[in-house]
Amino acid sequence: MSTTSDQLLSIKDGYVYYAGKAGAKVPAVKGASFDIAPGEHVAIVGESGSGKTTLALAVAGLLTAAGASCEFGEFVFDGRTIERGKIAPVPYRTPGTSMVFQNAMTSLDPVATIGSQFVDVLRGLSRISRKKARAVAAEWLVSVGLHDTDRILKLRPYELSGGMRQRVMLALALCSEPKLLLADEPTSALDASVSRDVMDLLRSMTERTGASLLIVTHDIDLVRLYVDKVVVMYHGEVVDVCNAGRIEEEAQHPYTLALTRCVPTLDAYNLDRLPTLDETMTAGFRRGEGESKAAMSA
Numbered sequence: 193m194s195t196t197s198d199q200l201l202s203i204k205d206g207y208v209y210y211a212g213k214a215g216a217k218v219p220a221v222k223g224a225s226f227d228i229a230p231g232e233h234v235a236i237v238g239e240s241g242s243g244k245t246t247l248a249l250a251v252a253g254l255l256t257a258a259g260a261s262c263e264f265g266e267f268v269f270d271g272r273t274i275e276r277g278k279i280a281p282v283p284y285r286t287p288g289t290s291m292v293f294q295n296a297m298t299s300l301d302p303v304a305t306i307g308s309q310f311v312d313v314l315r316g317l318s319r320i321s322r323k324k325a326r327a328v329a330a331e332w333l334v335s336v337g338l339h340d341t342d343r344i345l346k347l348r349p350y351e352l353s354g355g356m357r358q359r360v361m362l363a364l365a366l367c368s369e370p371k372l373l374l375a376d377e378p379t380s381a382l383d384a385s386v387s388r389d390v391m392d393l394l395r396s397m398t399e400r401t402g403a404s405l406l407i408v409t410h411d412i413d414l415v416r417l418y419v420d421k422v423v424v425m426y427h428g429e430v431v432d433v434c435n436a437g438r439i440e441e442e443a444q445h446p447y448t449l450a451l452t453r454c455v456p457t458l459d460a461y462n463l464d465r466l467p468t469l470d471e472t473m474t475a476g477f478r479r480g481e482g483e484s485k486a487a488m489s490a
């Protein structure tokens with residue numbers, strides 16, 4: 193059995209609140225618990241508004257919303273207990289983590305060249321010359337598949353394609369050599385083939401650097417291909433933690449089962465219309481498959 197000390201990240205009973213009216217604390221994440229082992233690839237999936245991004249931001253220490261706060265029964269990262277309480281105006285990034293976001297265009301500095309963005313990050317990490325920082329940046333660009341590095345370092349984000357921007361953002365996130373890379377919907381703004389390229393790259397780069405990966409996504413199909421473990425969120429709660437290759441077998445919550453059944457398959461070619469979430473959840477219960485699992489969620 194694994195223990196907290198085997199894990200890179202171990203969180204237990206995590207709550208994240210946003211500020212509501214008249215000082216009320218509105219919970220967006222309620223009692224979340226999960227672990228990430230060193231080198232493990234984990235996805236947080238769930239419907240829109242279920243708290244995926246909020247949980248990832250709390251893990252990374254990047255929750256900046258005014259009045260947001262969080263409490264964790266336990267938050268251990270890389271052997272250290274991380275104190276998380278009221279979020280300070282300037283967020284305190286969890287040391288050893290980096291995050292890439294959905295939209296590289298709004299995450300990168302729009303007016304600074306790619307080169308100067310790398311120089312800022314690399315010189316913030318260690319005392320190196322600008323020239324050396326640009327050389328290191330060029331190496332990172334090559335490692336994410338961008339080769340015309342002299343030219344790219346002189347460009348601004350709007351001069352790159354969407355796929356190139358995602359690669360630059362990934363290189364910027366990895367150049368601090370994080371132990372945990374978080375990625376919030378990194379492919380949702382990209383077309384299908386570029387999405388696969390970016391996911392291949394995320395997987396190969398984290399395998400190469402030994403970093404663990406925590407990816408937030410809606411795409412359950414993508415999850416099966418690229419991650420080891422799936423954390424399923426529903427209405428702010430972590431309702432299942434499953435091995436990615438055995439979601440149907442290990443799922444305890446009807447939402448998780450419903451989610452897997454909503455993926456269209458070739459067998460479904462003769463259906464008048466594709467199954468929807470509510471329909472698949474009800475069908476599962478009608479057939480008796482979900483009864484014991486339904487009791488759990490009641």
Ligand SMILES: Nc1ncnc2c1ncn2[C@@H]1O[C@H](COP(=O)(O)OP(=O)(O)OP(=O)(O)O)[C@@H](O)[C@H]1O
Nearest residue numbers: 210211220238239240241242243244245246247257
């Ligand atoms: N800055 C904020 N202030 C107040 N409430 C917020 C804020 N950000 C998110 N929320 C609320 O917290 C809940 C969880 O939102 P969150 O963005 O974490 O969900 P999500 O699962 O990542 O959704 P999506 O897949 O649509 O990005 C939602 O009810 C959302 O409206």
